[in-house]
Amino acid sequence: MSASIDARAAGQSLRAAYDRRIAAKIIAEFCHEQALAPLETAPDQFTLFSDDRQTEYTFVAEILSLDSWAVGESSVRRIRSGAEVPVSAVDMIVDLHEQLGIAREKLPEYLEELVHTVAIGADRSDERRVTAAELAAADFQTIEKSMTEGHPCFVANGGRLGFSAHDVAAYAPESGGSYHLIWVAARTEDCDFAAMSDVSYDDLLRHELGGDALEKFFDVLLFQGLDPDDYTYLPVHPWQWTEKAARLYAGAIAAQRLVILGPSPDRYQPQQSIRTQFNVSTPTRHYVKTALSIVNMGFTRGMSADYMRTTPVINDWVRRRVGDDAYLQSLGFEMLYEVAAVGYRDPTFAAITEPGSEYRKVLSALWRQSPVPRxxxxxxxxxxxxxxxxxxxxxxxxxxxxxxxxxxxxxxxxxxxxxxxxxxxxxxxxxxxxxxxxxxxxxxxxxxxxxxxxxxxxxxxxxxxxxxxxxxxxxxxxxxxxxxxxxxxxxxxxxxxxxxxxxxxxxxxxxxxxxxxxxxxxxxxxxxxxxxxxxxxxxxxxxxxxxxxxxxxxxxxxxxxxxxxxxxxxxxxxxxxxxxxxxxxxxxxxxxxxxxxxxxxx
CATH class of the missing domain: 1.10.510.40 (Transferase(Phosphotransferase); domain 1)
Structure with missing residues (x-):
């Protein structure tokens, strides 16, 4: 019983520590942006008052270069009506939301993003906590899935609005899991495929899928009486297919303009940039970046066919411009080029929307080179x-x-x-x-x-x-x-x-x-x-x-x-x-x- 109580207490202590860390970041970043103006009560000691003046936050901080507030996490105290109460990042935003310029009707959604951000560090299981000393010698993907800080400037940087708790466990980078992508075939006239000048569609598919998987996908189409030459293949994030594309494009699926081919032969690990996936089965194969219609850090993370048809062309141009530069080579500096991209244009939605619409950003993917061979x-x-x-x-x-x-x-x-x-x-x-x-x-x-x-x-x-x-x-x-x-x-x-x-x-x-x-x-x-x-x-x-x-x-x-x-x-x-x-x-x-x-x- 005592061991269980100790473990529970340790978990609560870690959650409190991460909550306090985000609270310190709220102070630091919003002071940096001049949204908050603490009162200095003594050298390096400050006080912030809540909007209703009933709560005060005291803390120690040094103001460094670039208006950078180095806030002592352990120094943050919350005092309400004269009594000290636990520090909570969510409560802090509620207390200060008027000063921060958050309209009351927008407050719940921002708090949802903030709650999820705190959970990235606070709710991690013990077996997935890795010390800094261990990470200093760890492999690429162990480091990737161990990150808890998110974007250094944004406070609510891990919202993933649209993911359920199950989805977070299955698809969020901090969960440390991997999964198969879903491959679908779309009528070629509904697709934009583009590649860099030295990459072909057939070679790309063979490199990414292998001959056995390609044969299986070929047979799936033949079995349904369809000609594989009439279709373009593209990978889809499993959440995106289940929650968005399969419902939105039900008519195209019924008409066999979209056909499910099956899972990828390889497994992929989500990266901090959550719609980007690293191939953990065959690390020398490309990253795959797929549309993901969740809200995270200021954007809905879809990807449009409009962008996909030009992205590899831009990469080609950048490579021609800088690829042979002697100075960059002397530094060992390299770029990971996005070698190919594909985007699906649903005939119905394409006809009634303009470029930039989220309804044009549902089913797209690109392939980026892996750093592993380098x-x-x-x-x-x-x-x-x-x-x-x-x-x-x-x-x-x-x-x-x-x-x-x-x-x-x-x-x-x-x-x-x-x-x-x-x-x-x-x-x-x-x-x-x-x-x-x-x-x-x-x-x-x-x-x-x-x-x-x-x-x-x-x-x-x-x-x-x-x-x-x-x-x-x-x-x-x-x-x-x-x-x-x-x-x-x-x-x-x-x-x-x-x-x-x-x-x-x-x-x-x-x-x-x-x-x-x-x-x-x-x-x-x-x-x-x-x-x-x-x-x-x-x-x-x-x-x-x-x-x-x-x-x-x-x-x-x-x-x-x-x-x-x-x-x-x-x-x-x-x-x-x-x-x-x-x-x-x-x-x-x-x-x-x-x-x-x-x-x-x-």
Missing amino acids: VTDDEQLSTMAALLHVDHLGDPLVGALIERSGLMADEWITRFLRTYLHPIAYLLYRYELKFSPHGENLILVLRDGVPVRAILKDIGEEVCVFDEPSDLPESCRRALTNETDAIRNLGILSDVFDDFLRPLAAVLHRNGLLDDARFWAVVADSVHVFVADHPDLADRFQKWDLFAPSFAAVHMNGLQLGNNRRMVDVGHSYDSILDTEHRLTNPIADPRITDPQGVHRA
């Missing part, structure tokens, strides 16, 4: 998001990696920046290409805990192309963007510095691994080295200044609260999402930090 036996793959991961004991994974490497923390960060910051900045300044370089979109290659190179993914849907290159195909024009020179540097200052390096600096600082000021001095040194390595880009460095004194902030949580189903239009200019009234001070702009030779000055 590493040697002494190298380790890890999502870059792992650098922000803190385990159930409160230990950061980045600290375990630094310890494993045997390097000083600042030297480890210097090497990391060379693998991550330098190629992303180079793509922007040399080729005028901006990607989405957040933690889930980068895969690190590590050797003995040291980052040695990086691999970028999500090319076709995320790339922004500037200045209308003459060789850009007409079908790729959706990737064009028109940011002015004045904000072009946000591809680094906002997307890299604020979105990823800011939370990384906070993890290092809070855990005594590297002081925030020293972290940004290392970043400044790294940027100076990068600029010095490319004197031919001096005019662009001047126009798109990486050392600008300040830059406009993007309030990501505010965007999500404004519309959690379509936060922004994909590919939309920064002009529509910046808060021009909120300027962040650039932490590497201070000339006292460092000079171009890397000599620190007082």
